[in-house]
Amino acid sequence: MSTPITAHSVAEPSSRSKLIASFLVVTYAVITILPLLWIFLTGFKTPPDSIAYPPKVLFEPSVEGYVNLFTTRSRQTPEFLATLPPPQTWYERLVRSRNMVIGGPSKVVPRFVNSMVIGFGSTFLAVCFGTIAAYAFSRFRVPLADDLLFFILSTRMMPPIAVAIPIYLMFRHLGLTDTKLGMILLYTAVNVSLAVWLLKGFMDEIPREYEEAAMVDGYTRLQAFFKVVLPQATTGIAATAIFCLIFAWNEYAFAVLLTSGDAQTMPPFIPFIIGEGGQDWPAVAAATTIFFIPILCFTILLRRHLLRGITFGAVRK
Amino acid sequence: MAEVALLDVGKSYGAVEAVRGLSLSVAHGEFVVLLGPTGAGKTTTLRLIAGLERPDQGHVVIQGRDVTREVPAERDVAFVFQQYSLYPHLTVYDNLAFPLRSPARRVDEKTIRRRVQQISELLHIEHKLGNRATALSGGEMQRVAIGRALVREPSVYLMDEPLSSLDAKLRAELRLELKRIQRELGTTILYVTHDQIEAMTMADRIGVMSEGALIQLGTPREIYERPNSAYVAGRLGTPVINLIPARLLGGPVPPQVETVGLRTEHIRISTADGPGPRAQVHWVEHLGDQNHVHLKLATHSLVTLADPVQPLKAGDQVSLEFESPLYFDQAGRRISADGLRGHA
Numbered sequence A: 001m002s003t004p005i006t007a008h009s010v011a012e013p014s015s016r017s018k019l020i021a022s023f024l025v026v027t028y029a030v031i032t033i034l035p036l037l038w039i040f041l042t043g044f045k046t047p048p049d050s051i052a053y054p055p056k057v058l059f060e061p062s063v064e065g066y067v068n069l070f071t072t073r074s075r076q077t078p079e080f081l082a083t084l085p086p087p088q089t090w091y092e093r094l095v096r097s098r099n100m101v102i103g104g105p106s107k108v109v110p111r112f113v114n115s116m117v118i119g120f121g122s123t124f125l126a127v128c129f130g131t132i133a134a135y136a137f138s139r140f141r142v143p144l145a146d147d148l149l150f151f152i153l154s155t156r157m158m159p160p161i162a163v164a165i166p167i168y169l170m171f172r173h174l175g176l177t178d179t180k181l182g183m184i185l186l187y188t189a190v191n192v193s194l195a196v197w198l199l200k201g202f203m204d205e206i207p208r209e210y211e212e213a214a215m216v217d218g219y220t221r222l223q224a225f226f227k228v229v230l231p232q233a234t235t236g237i238a239a240t241a242i243f244c245l246i247f248a249w250n251e252y253a254f255a256v257l258l259t260s261g262d263a264q265t266m267p268p269f270i271p272f273i274i275g276e277g278g279q280d281w282p283a284v285a286a287a288t289t290i291f292f293i294p295i296l297c298f299t300i301l302l303r304r305h306l307l308r309g310i311t312f313g314a315v316r317k
Numbered sequence B: 001m002a003e004v005a006l007l008d009v010g011k012s013y014g015a016v017e018a019v020r021g022l023s024l025s026v027a028h029g030e031f032v033v034l035l036g037p038t039g040a041g042k043t044t045t046l047r048l049i050a051g052l053e054r055p056d057q058g059h060v061v062i063q064g065r066d067v068t069r070e071v072p073a074e075r076d077v078a079f080v081f082q083q084y085s086l087y088p089h090l091t092v093y094d095n096l097a098f099p100l101r102s103p104a105r106r107v108d109e110k111t112i113r114r115r116v117q118q119i120s121e122l123l124h125i126e127h128k129l130g131n132r133a134t135a136l137s138g139g140e141m142q143r144v145a146i147g148r149a150l151v152r153e154p155s156v157y158l159m160d161e162p163l164s165s166l167d168a169k170l171r172a173e174l175r176l177e178l179k180r181i182q183r184e185l186g187t188t189i190l191y192v193t194h195d196q197i198e199a200m201t202m203a204d205r206i207g208v209m210s211e212g213a214l215i216q217l218g219t220p221r222e223i224y225e226r227p228n229s230a231y232v233a234g235r236l237g238t239p240v241i242n243l244i245p246a247r248l249l250g251g252p253v254p255p256q257v258e259t260v261g262l263r264t265e266h267i268r269i270s271t272a273d274g275p276g277p278r279a280q281v282h283w284v285e286h287l288g289d290q291n292h293v294h295l296k297l298a299t300h301s302l303v304t305l306a307d308p309v310q311p312l313k314a315g316d317q318v319s320l321e322f323e324s325p326l327y328f329d330q331a332g333r334r335i336s337a338d339g340l341r342g343h344a
Helices: A015-042 A064-070 A078-083 A090-096 A108-139 A145-154 A160-174 A180-205 A208-216 A221-250 A253-258 A266-275 A281-301 A303-309 B042-050 B092-097 B109-122 B138-150 B168-185 B196-202 B220-225 B230-235
Strands: A071-075 A100-105 B002-013 B016-027 B031-035 B057-062 B077-080 B156-160 B189-193 B205-210 B213-218 B242-245 B259-262 B267-270 B278-286 B291-297 B300-306 B317-322 B326-328
Touching: A015 A281, A064 A071, A064 A090, A064 A108, A064 A281, A071 A090, A090 A100, A108 A145, A108 A180, A108 A221, A108 A266, A108 A281, A145 A180, A160 A180, A160 A253, A180 A221, A180 A253, A208 A221, A208 B077, A221 A281, A221 A303, A253 A266, A266 A281, A281 A303, B002 B042, B016 B042, B016 B057, B016 B213, B031 B042, B031 B196, B042 B057, B042 B077, B042 B156, B042 B189, B077 B138, B092 B109, B092 B138, B109 B138, B138 B156, B138 B168, B168 B196, B189 B196, B196 B220, B205 B220, B205 B230, B213 B220, B213 B230, B230 B242, B230 B259, B230 B326, B242 B300, B267 B300, B278 B300, B291 B317
Parallel strands: B031 B189, B031 B205, B077 B156, B156 B189
Antiparallel strands: A071 A100, B002 B016, B002 B057, B205 B213, B242 B259, B259 B326, B267 B317, B278 B291, B278 B317, B291 B300
8 A cells, every 4th residue: 555645835734724724714704794794784673683582693674773773853743743644654653653743853963974084084084194104203403303103102001091180171172172173183082093103114114215315316205205115115004094984983981971962973973872762772773784784895995905004014025 | 538547545334345446437427337246346336426325535526527425416426226226116117207306306297208219219118118117027017117218318327237137048149239338328437247258258448356356447358358467367267267377387587487377268279299298188168159168287277268179088098388478476366478467
């Protein structure tokens, strides 16, 4: 009996270890996706189904959660309802069947817009400042560069909420409480340190020769920066932008403290939904689902860059 | 008229003097090679001319204009880097067109296309114009890098070891091509290398640098045959020149000679008894077309070339004869055979 000789590369994992790896990846994926899936499904349950025990895996889908999310309603007596003209739209009918009438649109749309403006605005600013600062730290002899970088990083050495009181006082003094501008500035300030550090690593990886060649070829440093450095830093910029957006998008503590109306973002708004008319979990789940979509789209859009960027430039092009 | 002139230029990085008191002028259409080991200040010299570094002292003059305070874009020079010279996010065509598209120049697209076409034919890369810069072989990349300098017509081309990252065969090929292009276009080139073959074959004049200073400047023949110091003599020739204390050799030498420099062509080996000093063959390296013979002369080792047909083997006793060797004094300066110091 002879053993068949197979050409076996050392670097190539065996089919068995590949199988184990795929099993682990699939298990991990299921564990992480399951809660998201549950939230997504809960959004399409009726309120009784959402709190049923044992939990219902199979149920009759309903858009009641979404209707409740986008409207404010008031409960009325059947006598009063009978005096009203018949409902005109499908969602009015749905609400009427619960002995309620629609008062008007809820605050979810303006809150969502606030989240978009504040999230993307602060991400844009943090990445802009971060890119410029990282370029400077990477290329120029900045006095006390190491100390400055440490100082920048030190702003991340405690939870941001630890400075809540001074920031609250500052904001009140400057009239920034409950303004979008205030929240954009705050999130930008928190994210800039992350952006500078992440992007400096990427900038260091871009050889200076590229800009120098461009400068000798008749470009100014600024033109060389835009024409040559930025296109090569896209990986880093994309990765940094995602990290910044995720922070700004999900931030809860400052949002609760500093916003209450005009500038309120989704994270402090979502818990309020429960309070309106009992435990309306489908509406909360619907809000969470909608809240999740922008980040998902943004990440998918930048995924091509992110996959390379997440290794922090460890792989040379 | 000098195309480029450096006047007593100095540049330090902290405590390190990268270039000191350097004066050099390159004439129009001349190919000057700066030769020296790593850290000799060759690259810094190029960067000073390009404006990528500001000199601490002295002046940089390009075409009669003092450009010491000007930024790189204003200087009208082209720079070929050792590596990383192509923009990976652009195609070969766009890489070649990049210098022409600079806002400082404003060349119309039609002229750019014609120019890029011309240069790509000159460098035999016209079939690669649509490729991404990263999808090229090393030789093609360096051709494009050189091409990117050639699309412009600057007053001087500065080349920083453009061939050093290539393999030997490509290097030899591009060396010839570069020299051909330089002759055809009559361009002025200042070229930095630590490869003596590149220096010998391409240069009109060679400048030998050491520790930031220009030690000797002259035609390849001058530098090879009449080096002004033992250091310069050691930069050229393979095998490396043998530096032997004069007292070991005996025979008549000019006064004050401390060291005798023996290149392979200065040494004749004979197996018969001769009047010269005797040495022992230590070992013989067979390279095919020639043999490297390692000799022991008292405590000193010598390396020279021998004809492969000459039957030498380790342990043989041979007698040496010397023909017009180079003489150096205690400080390493060359003394000519008639005893005059510094007469190069």
